[in-house]
Amino acid sequence: MREVTCPACGAIVEAETDDELLEGARAHTWDAHRYKIPDEHVLDAAGDQQA
Ligand SMILES: [Zn+2]
Structure with missing residues (x-):
C-alpha cells in the first residue's frame, strides 16, 4: 500500500x-487545486504502508 x-x-x-x-x-x-504535481514529488512524498 x-x-x-x-x-x-x-x-x-x-x-x-x-x-x-x-x-x-x-x-x-x-481536480481540487488545478495543480499538476510532478511525478517525482509524489514519489518523494509517498510513504510505505504495511497494511
Ligand atoms: Zn489537496
Whole structure:
C-alpha cells in the first residue's frame, strides 16, 4: 500500500501501486487545486504502508 498526503489540503491519496498513486495524486491535485504535481514529488512524498 502506498500513501501520500496532499500538502495543500491534507487529503490522503492511497493506492496499491506507484502507478495508481501517481494517477490518484494527479487527479486530486488537478481536480481540487488545478495543480499538476510532478511525478517525482509524489514519489518523494509517498510513504510505505504495511497494511
Ligand atoms: Zn489537496
